[in-house]
Structures are given as C-alpha cells and as structure tokens.
Amino acid sequence: MSQPAETNQAKQLEFVTLVAGGQNFCIEITQIREIRRWTPVTILPHSPHHVLGVINLRGAVIPIVDLAAKLGFEKITPTERHVIIITAIEERIVGLLVESVSEILGVSADMVRETPRSPEDATTRAILGVIPVGDDMTKVINLTALMPSAEQAAA
Amino acid sequence: MAADGSILDVFFEECEDLIVALTEGLVEMRDGNADDETVNAVFRAVHSIKGAAGAFALDELVGFAHKFETVLDEVRSHRLETDDTLLRVLQRAGDILADLVEAARDSIPANRDQVDPVLADLQSFLGAEDAPEEEFVFEAMTLDFGEPDDAAGFKVCFKPTRDFYASGHDPLLLISAVQDLGEAKVTVDTSELPEHYSDFNWEEGYLSWKIDVTGVQSDLPILDIFQFVDDLCDLKVTAIDDDAPSAPIIDLPDLEAEPQPEPDVFAPEAVSSQQVALTTPEQKKDENKDKPAKRPATTLRVDPERVDRLINAVGELIINQSVISQRLQEAELPNSSELFADLDDYKLLAREIQEGVMAIRAQPVKPLFQRMLRIAREAADATGKNVELVTEGEATEVDKTVVERLADPLTHMIRNAIDHGIEKPEDRSKAGKSAQGQLRLSASQRSGSIVIEIADDGAGLNRPRIRDIAVEKGLIPDDAQLSDQEIDHLLFAPGFSTASEVTNLSGRGVGMDVVKTAITALGGRVAITTNPGHGTTFSITLPLTLAVMDGMIINIGGQTMVVPISSILETIRPAAADLSKIGLRSELLRIRGEYVPIIDLSERLGHPDESKPMTDRVLLLIQTETVPQCALAVDDIFDQRQVVVKSMQGNYGQINGISGATILGDGKIALIIDPDAIAIGTATNPVTSSTFEGEQPHVAAC
Numbered sequence: 001m002s003q004p005a006e007t008n009q010a011k012q013l014e015f016v017t018l019v020a021g022g023q024n025f026c027i028e029i030t031q032i033r034e035i036r037r038w039t040p041v042t043i044l045p046h047s048p049h050h051v052l053g054v055i056n057l058r059g060a061v062i063p064i065v066d067l068a069a070k071l072g073f074e075k076i077t078p079t080e081r082h083v084i085i086i087t088a089i090e091e092r093i094v095g096l097l098v099e100s101v102s103e104i105l106g107v108s109a110d111m112v113r114e115t116p117r118s119p120e121d122a123t124t125r126a127i128l129g130v131i132p133v134g135d136d137m138t139k140v141i142n143l144t145a146l147m148p149s150a151e152q153a154a155a
Numbered sequence: 156m157a158a159d160g161s162i163l164d165v166f167f168e169e170c171e172d173l174i175v176a177l178t179e180g181l182v183e184m185r186d187g188n189a190d191d192e193t194v195n196a197v198f199r200a201v202h203s204i205k206g207a208a209g210a211f212a213l214d215e216l217v218g219f220a221h222k223f224e225t226v227l228d229e230v231r232s233h234r235l236e237t238d239d240t241l242l243r244v245l246q247r248a249g250d251i252l253a254d255l256v257e258a259a260r261d262s263i264p265a266n267r268d269q270v271d272p273v274l275a276d277l278q279s280f281l282g283a284e285d286a287p288e289e290e291f292v293f294e295a296m297t298l299d300f301g302e303p304d305d306a307a308g309f310k311v312c313f314k315p316t317r318d319f320y321a322s323g324h325d326p327l328l329l330i331s332a333v334q335d336l337g338e339a340k341v342t343v344d345t346s347e348l349p350e351h352y353s354d355f356n357w358e359e360g361y362l363s364w365k366i367d368v369t370g371v372q373s374d375l376p377i378l379d380i381f382q383f384v385d386d387l388c389d390l391k392v393t394a395i396d397d398d399a400p401s402a403p404i405i406d407l408p409d410l411e412a413e414p415q416p417e418p419d420v421f422a423p424e425a426v427s428s429q430q431v432a433l434t435t436p437e438q439k440k441d442e443n444k445d446k447p448a449k450r451p452a453t454t455l456r457v458d459p460e461r462v463d464r465l466i467n468a469v470g471e472l473i474i475n476q477s478v479i480s481q482r483l484q485e486a487e488l489p490n491s492s493e494l495f496a497d498l499d500d501y502k503l504l505a506r507e508i509q510e511g512v513m514a515i516r517a518q519p520v521k522p523l524f525q526r527m528l529r530i531a532r533e534a535a536d537a538t539g540k541n542v543e544l545v546t547e548g549e550a551t552e553v554d555k556t557v558v559e560r561l562a563d564p565l566t567h568m569i570r571n572a573i574d575h576g577i578e579k580p581e582d583r584s585k586a587g588k589s590a591q592g593q594l595r596l597s598a599s600q601r602s603g604s605i606v607i608e609i610a611d612d613g614a615g616l617n618r619p620r621i622r623d624i625a626v627e628k629g630l631i632p633d634d635a636q637l638s639d640q641e642i643d644h645l646l647f648a649p650g651f652s653t654a655s656e657v658t659n660l661s662g663r664g665v666g667m668d669v670v671k672t673a674i675t676a677l678g679g680r681v682a683i684t685t686n687p688g689h690g691t692t693f694s695i696t697l698p699l700t701l702a703v704m705d706g707m708i709i710n711i712g713g714q715t716m717v718v719p720i721s722s723i724l725e726t727i728r729p730a731a732a733d734l735s736k737i738g739l740r741s742e743l744l745r746i747r748g749e750y751v752p753i754i755d756l757s758e759r760l761g762h763p764d765e766s767k768p769m770t771d772r773v774l775l776l777i778q779t780e781t782v783p784q785c786a787l788a789v790d791d792i793f794d795q796r797q798v799v800v801k802s803m804q805g806n807y808g809q810i811n812g813i814s815g816a817t818i819l820g821d822g823k824i825a826l827i828i829d830p831d832a833i834a835i836g837t838a839t840n841p842v843t844s845s846t847f848e849g850e851q852p853h854v855a856a857c
Contacts, residue, residue: 042824043714044810045760054807054816056824059471061816063807092806 011109015131017138018085019099021073024138026105026131027096031087031143035101038082049075052097057086064095070146071126089143105138107131112140163260166207168456170256171522173200174249178525181249185242194231201227204252206379213259216252219270222277223248235280244276250529308337309374312391314363319387321358330364332380337370367395459555462515469505469512470799474818476505481821517552520598520607523562524549527596530566534573541580541590542573547597553605557677557697561607564670568609568693569594571667576613576691586688588612604721607695615687618642625651643683647671675831678704678814706798706817706827707775710791712757715825717798717817718775718787722830726792727774734769742769744786751776753786759833760812777830785834800827 015026016035041053041064050069054061064084069075076082076097084095112129128142180197205220226245229235251273258265311333315326333339344363349355371377374392381390480498488494524546531544553561577583577592584590595610618639625631625645637645645651649668674681679697698704698721706717707726733745734753743750753774767790774786798817803810803826814829 040823042816042826043762044807044826045762045813046811054803054824056818056822059467059474059801059818061801061803061806061818061824094806 013107013109013112015105015107015138015140016085017102017105017133018067018083019102020076020096021068021071022099023073024133024136025067025098025141026138027085027087027141027143029104031089033086033088033093036084036086036095038078038080038084038097052078055084055095057093057095060093062086062093062095064097065147067096067098067141070096087143089147092147094143094147105131105133115139163211166211167256167260169207170204173204174253174256175522175525176200177249177252178528181242181246182525182528184237185246191231194227198224198227198231201252202375204256206382208259211259215265215270216255216259219248219255219274220252222274222281223252226277226280229280241280244273244280246532247273248277250532253529308367308369308371308395309377310391310393310395311366311368311377312363312389312393313366313381314389315360315384316387316389317358317360319384320360322384322387324384324387326362326364329380329384330366333366333368333377336376336380337368339369340367341365363389369395457515459516462512466512466516469509470801472505473509473797473799474822476502477819478822513554514552516555518555518558519550519552520558520561521549523558523565524596524598526562527565527569530569531573531594534570538574539579540573540577540592542577542592542594544569544594544596547595548599551598551600551605553598553697557605560673560677561695561697564673564695565596565607565609567667567670569596572609572611572613572691572693576611578614582614586614601696605697607697608692609695610690610692612690615689615691616643616646616683616685617687621645643685646683647681704798704800704827705795707795708793708819708825709773709775709789710793711760711789712762714762715793715819715823716756716789717825717827718777718789718830719814719827720795722777724776724778724784727776727786729770729772729774731770744774746776749784751784751786753788754833755788756828756833757788757790777834787828787830787833798825798827 014029016029016032017024017026019025036057039055041055043053044051044063047053050066052064052066054063056062066076076099078097081100083098083101085098085101086093086095112131115124115127115129117124126142126146128140128145130137130139177197177200180193180200183193184197201220201224205217205224208216208220223245226235226241226248230237230241230245235241251270254269255265313326313329315324319326330339330341334341342365344365345361347361347363349361368377374394377392381388476498480502483494483498528544528546531542535542572594573592577594578586578588580590583592593612595608597608597610599606599608621642622631622637622645625642625648626633626635628651630645630648630651631637646667647670651667671681674695674697677697679695682694682696683691684694685691705720707720707723709716709718727744727746729744735743735745735750737743742753744753745751753769769788772788772790773792774788775792776784776786778784798819800815801817803813803816810826812829812832813826814832815827816824817827819825
C-alpha cells in the first residue's frame with residue numbers, strides 16, 4: 001500500500017485533483033486506472049444510496065459510487081459532464097462519480113500535511129492528509145478507509 | 156529454495172497423474188482383466204514415484220514405494236500368483252502410497268500406524284528370498300534389484316539428436332554411467348558422418364553408439380540413466396537373450412524401452428502399448444476395446460490462470476460480436492449487405508472458439524470417481540459391510556472447478572450411502588438380496604447439464620423415522636403435513652442425522668446439509684428418489700460450465716435482467732380469472748387447478764412498482780428445491796439467449812437475489828436473477844457487502 005503520508009520525505013508524489021460536493025479533493029495517481037465520462041448505469045437492487053449501480057468496463061462489472069454522497073454531501077445528479085474516476089482499491093476496481101477533475105498535482109511527500117484533527121467529523125476521517133495549493137488546499141482521500149473490503153470491514 | 160519448490164510442485168503434480176494410473180491399473184487387476192501391460196503400467200507408476208521421490212530425499216516414500224515395487228515386480232514376472240489376498244494388499248498399498256505422497260507434499264509425517272502393517276503385508280509376499288534386498292540403498296543412477304533374472308545383458312542403441320547436444324548433454328557421461336553397471340562393450344557408428352568436411356554441420360549429431368552391457372539383470376537401471384535425455388535421443392534397449400521364443404522377447408523389451416521412469420507430457424505408456432498392438436499380432440487380442448480409452452492422452456500442463464484469461468477474452472469476443480450485430484441493425488443497412496453474411500460467419504467462429512476454450516477447462520470425472528473407489532472401500536471396511544462400487548460414464552467431462560468442488564460432497568454421499576443406505580450383510584441375506592451391496596456412481600450428460608447419480612441397492616429411506624427425527628430435533632412442528640418428497644428433503648436440513656448413534660464415518664448430521672450447500676454453490680441441484688426395500692438414488696444435476704448459461708432476458712421496471720432458463724418451467728400471460736388476491740397484496744395464480752404464489756420481482760428487488768396490473772405482466776413459472784413452484788411477475792420478456800456469467804463478488808459483493816451479471820449486446824450490464832434466493836428470501840435482506848454499506852464514519856446526510 002502506498003499511502004502518501006507514510007512515504008519517504010524526499011519522494012515525489014502525484015495526485016489527481018477533483019471536485020466533489022463543491023469541495024476540492026485529490027486521489028493519489030497510482031490508485032487511478034482511468035477517467036471516463038459518465039455513462040448510464042445498471043441499477044442494483046437493495047443498494048445503499050451512494051451506490052449508483054454498475055457499468056461495463058471492457059467486460060468487467062464495476063460498481064459506481066457517488067463520491068459526494070459517500071462523503072456525506074448532497075447526491076450528485078449525474079449528467080454527461082460528470083466524470084467517473086476508475087480507481088483500484090487494493091484488489092477491487094471501483095468507479096467514483098465526481099463533479100469534475102482538474103489537474104495533476106506533483107508535490108514532494110513532505111508537502112502532505114497531517115489532517116488537522118478538528119472536531120471529529122465523518123468526512124474528515126476519510127481524509128489522509130491535506131496539501132496546500134496556492135492560497136487554497138486540497139484533501140487527500142483515503143480510499144481504503146473510505147471503502148474497506150468486506151473482510152476488513154468485518155474484522 | 157524457490158526453484159526447488161517449483162520442481163517439487165511438478166513432482167507432486169506428476170505423482171497425482173501416476174497415482175491415477177496406478178489406481179486404474181489396480182482396479183483392472185482386481186476385476187481380473189489385467190494383462191501383462193497393466194501390471195507393467197502399475198509397476199512403472201510406482202517405480203517413477205520412487206525414482207523422483209529419491210531425488211527429493213523423501214525417504215519414507217522411497218522406502219515404501221520400493222517395497223511395493225518389489226512385490227509388483229514379482230507379480231509382473233509371474234513369480235507371485237495374484238489372488239484375492241494379494242490384490243487386497245496391493246490396493247491398500249496403493250492407498251498408502253497416495254497418502255505418503257500427500258504427506259510428503261504437506262510436509263507432515265506419515266501415519267506409521269497405517270503404513271507399517273501394509274509394509275509388513277507386502278513383506279510377507281516377498282518371504283525370505285528377499286533378504287538381500289534389505290540392503291537396498293536408493294541411488295538415482297545405479298538401481299539394481301539384485302534379483303535373479305534370465306536376461307544376461309542388454310544391447311543399448313543410442314543415437315543423440317541435435318537437441319541433445321544443444322541442451323549441453325555429453326554422451327560420454329551417459330556411456331560411462333552404463334559402463335559402471337556392468338561389463339560394457341561400446342562401439343561407435345560413424346556411418347552417418349558426411350564424406351566431405353565441407354558438408355559437415357557442427358551442430359548436427361552424426362554419431363550413434365551401440366553398447367552391449369552384460370551382468371545387468373534388469374533394463375531399469377539403464378533406462379534410469381537415460382531418463383533425463385529420453386526425448387533428446389533415439390534409444391533402444393534390447394535384451395541379449397535368445398533362449399526364449401523370439402517374438403515376444405524382442406517386442407517386450409522394446410516396450411520397456413519407451414517408458415522413461417520420469418513421467419512426462421509425452422505419456423510413454425501410451426506409445427508403448429500402441430507399439431505392442433502394432434508389432435505383435437498375438438497380443439492384439441489382449442488389447443480389448445477399452446484400451447484406447449485407458450491410454451493417457453498427450454497432455455499439456457497449463458497454468459489455469461491463463462486458461463481463465465482466455466475464457467474471459469472469449470467471453471468479451473462473444474459480447475463484442477453481439478454489440479456489433481446490434482449496431483449493424485441500428486444502422487439499417489440494406490438487407491442484401493454482405494456485412495450480414497460476414498457477421499454470421501463471425502458469430503459462428505466466435506461460438507466455435509468459445510466451445511473450444513470451454514473444452515480446455517473440461518475434465519473427465521474419472522480421477523474423481525477413482526478417489527471415490529477408495530472412499531467406498533474404506534467406508535465398507537469401517538462399517539463391516541460388503542460393498543461394491545460400480546462407476547459409469549467416467550469419460551463424462553465437467554468443468555474443472557466443478558470436478559474439484561464435487562470431491563467433498565461426493566465423499567459425504569458415498570459414505571452416507573454405505574453407512575446408512577446399504578444394510579449389513581446378514582440383513583441383506585434376510586431380505587433376499589445378495590450379501591454384497593452395490594453402489595453405482597454414474598455420470599452422464601443430459602441436454603446441457605451433467606447428471607451424477609449415486610444409487611445404492613439398500614433399504615431405501617425410512618420415511619416415518621426421518622419424520623420422527625425431524626420432529627424430535629425441532630426441524631418441523633409435530634403436526635406438520637409433509638409429502639413424501641418433502642420428507643425426503645428433510646435429509647438436507649441443517650442438523651439432521653438419521654444414525655441413532657454417531658459413527659466415526661458419517662452421521663455427524665452435517666453431511667447432507669453441506670452437500671447441498673456445495674452443490675447449490677455450483678449452480679446445481681440434488682434430488683432424491685427412493686424405493687423402500689430396493690434402494691435410494693441421489694441425483695446431482697450440474698450446469699455444463701459455470702461461465703455460460705442460457706437465460707431469459709426480461710424487463711423489470713425498465714431494467715433488463717436475466718433469469719436462468721434451467722429454473723423456468725413455463726411463461727404465462729395471466730388472465731384476470733386466473734388471479735386471486737390473498738391477504739393484503741399477495742396474489743395467487745391458478746394453473747391447472749393448482750394455486751401458485753406470485754412473487755413480484757420488482758418488489759423483491761427493492762423497486763416496487765404498483766402501477767402495472769398483474770394482467771399486463773408476464774409470469775415466469777419457476778421451480779426450485781425449496782419452494783415447489785412459484786410465479787415471478789416481470790414486465791416483459793425479450794429474448795432467450797446464452798449469456799456469459801460475470802461474478803459481482805470481486806468488485807462489489809453478494810447481492811441477495813442476484814447471482815451474477817452479464818453484458819448484453821448494447822454493452823449494458825444485466826443482472827442475473829437467482830430464483831432460489833428470490834423464492835425463499837424476504838425483500839428486507841440488503842447487500843451483504845459491507846464495502847458499500849453505510850456503516851462507515853460518514854453516514855451523515857441524506
């Protein structure tokens with residue numbers, strides 16, 4: 001597992017920045033397989049509200065999760081302009097629906113600051129760290145914590 | 156160590172094949188239709204295991220195999236009469252050998268309590284004359300049995316091929332190894348050398364050697380020397396002995412020349428038995444009709460992962476083909492367009508490739524059945540019953556995964572049949588049956604499914620007792636009205652056991668329950684038919700492959716889904732008169748005088764749609780083990796076609812009521828309904844995958 005916060009000081013890391021629920025987030029580029037335009041999904045029965053359904057990605061059945069809804073924001077109403085980020089979380093492939101993808105951010109590992117532990121909030125627990133960008137900052141999403149596999153969740 | 160490990164893996168894989176060959180041969184010997192070649196095959200199998208085990212210093216295995224081999228050698232040279240006692244010992248020795256191989260693989264110490272008595276039994280056949288053999292020490296190169304033999308020596312013709320040199324072998328080493336065996340006269344044949352040096356190709360092997368070795372009793376040590384280069388040279392080992400009638404003697408050693416103790420993909424036994432058939436007409440009559448089936452086919456070892464990848468790719472090809480055909484239809488080309496003809500060809504080719512690829516995964520059930528022979532033997536010994544297991548349809552091919560996952564359920568069922576089904580010999584005699592019970596294990600293909608049957612000729616199910624026990628164990632209420640079939644199915648209920656006391660064999664009350672779960676997991680079904688006094692038959696019906704199935708494409712609330720054809724009995728467009736309300740919302744369908752519950756599929760899947768009246772929908776009459784019959788209400792039926800099954804488990808998780816997904820012609824995903832789960836399940840059971848559950852930190856809004 002390549003979690004940026006644990007990597008060496010001098011190491012150069014790259015993140016893809018995105019917008020979900022009107023806020024800036026980023027995901028380490030090594031966890032991203034590809035970025036696609038929104039395509040209609042096949043709805044799954046009995047699925048939680050943040051799971052939109054599944055799509056066919058070259059023969060693989062990939063679940064699509066509304067990242068905003070998963071993080072506790074308002075649900076996204078997907079249109080053609082929305083983007084799906086296909087991520088590899090350990091062995092699993094999961095698509096994340098986001099509002100937009102902005103750029104690739106190259107920073108050295110020591111730029112990633114620990115998440116300030118402000119009053120504990122559900123969303124902040126899925127944040128691995130923050131990176132200052134100009135006047136603003138972006139938050140690194142901890143995908144493994146956000147979507148643990150069945151075994152991890154059971155443990 | 157890693158390299159060592161992988162060689163060991165190959166060794167154990169080969170051992171498995173050899174043990175199959177061994178078991179096969181022993182069964183033939185038991186049935187009394189064994190010829191010399193069978194005994195030879197058994198002998199070679201044991202010898203090969205010993206040889207390879209020696210290289211890995213698996214001493215226990217080597218020691219046992221050696222003793223076993225020695226007895227077999229006595230048998231094949233007709234110095235030991237094969238009688239029932241001997242055969243029984245040989246069978247047990249075969250079992251023990253398999254155990255030892257397994258123990259060696261798992262690096263656990265062998266169970267000496269089991270091994271030693273068999274060793275002693277084997278020894279008893281060898282008697283005192285075997286004394287010198289006690290000093291046997293395993294050496295890979297010079298294997299001498301020290302047993303008296305008529306052959307004074309052997310003539311070895313050895314011609315290395317070009318590859319022999321290319322692989323870096325040195326003929327000198329091999330020849331001097333032969334010389335170490337006994338007195339050897341070596342002559343080199345230079346006749347093939349080109350006349351002019353300009354024609355001389357330095358990579359070519361022009362030389363061949365003739366070696367006359369004397370003072371060697373068996374050809375095995377010679378073959379052992381050449382075993383690693385067997386496919387790199389032309390090798391002929393013939394006995395220098397012309398006392399006996401000429402024809403068989405010349406052919407038999409010939410036959411010995413082919414097999415190399417190291418098993419390899421070229422299946423030497425097959426070649427040699429064919430050669431015998433070709434060269435000696437006298438032996439032809441022994442080559443009975445099932446000989447070709449027995450011969451192990453030339454095989455290729457492939458990593459199953461590669462095959463799976465290929466299967467996946469072919470699945471994609473099929474889907475891609477239907478995508479193209481759908482696109483073409485949308486393009487509204489003129490019907491005369493040659494594209495359609497080409498597309499049809501493409502379709503055919505794709506199907507052909509698919510079938511071919513599926514066939515790679517298919518495996519005969521034979522090895523599985525052979526394991527059952529042993530299970531039956533042990534179960535019969537443990538219960539003191541006399542049971543014969545007859546197997547049929549061993550050549551039936553089933554998907555590899557199915558074969559692997561059937562082993563445990565079959566073991567349970569065989570044990571159960573012997574423990575509970577077949578009566579004790581004295582009871583059988585009283586009932587006017589032969590003292591020996593018969594258990595028939597058969598496999599056959601029936602219209603897209605594989606049917607495996609386990610039939611015993613025992614007492615049949617004791618329904619009143621089954622019912623009493625079920626009541627006693629609280630599985631059913633005291634006053635339950637059950638049909639015979641329902642009573643039979645109580646056997647599969649968790650925690651059911653008919654044996655009044657728990658035997659060490661079966662009767663822990665988990666068996667049949669586990670059996671059913673395992674078979675259902677394979678997409679199969681178990682059925683019981685019983686005839687009191689005459690026996691019980693369990694039939695397992697399995698899909699041919701796990702990757703493709705026939706499905707009915709349906710529409711539910713705008714979503715396309717697939718229902719497996721195998722569970723659909725018929726489709727009905729209900730008339731208002733056939734429907735009647737029961738309770739608040741449930742409806743019943745009357746069909747041929749029976750009332751069948753209707754399950755609204757959209758409601759069961761969590762998207763209730765009340766707007767459409769039942770008469771506007773289509774009902775699929777389905778049958779499952781748990782619910783005799785029920786009707787699934789769907790909005791529409793589109794089509795019936797083969798679909799490629801994709802698992803949902805990897806990336807998402809199990810969904811109640813859904814067994815998987817497939818990709819349709821338009822590239823969209825359609826979910827495959829699991830009729831069983833739908834029929835039993837309640838609509839309240841959500842996803843079991845916690846990944847997407849809301850129990851994470853951020854359940855927050857919404």
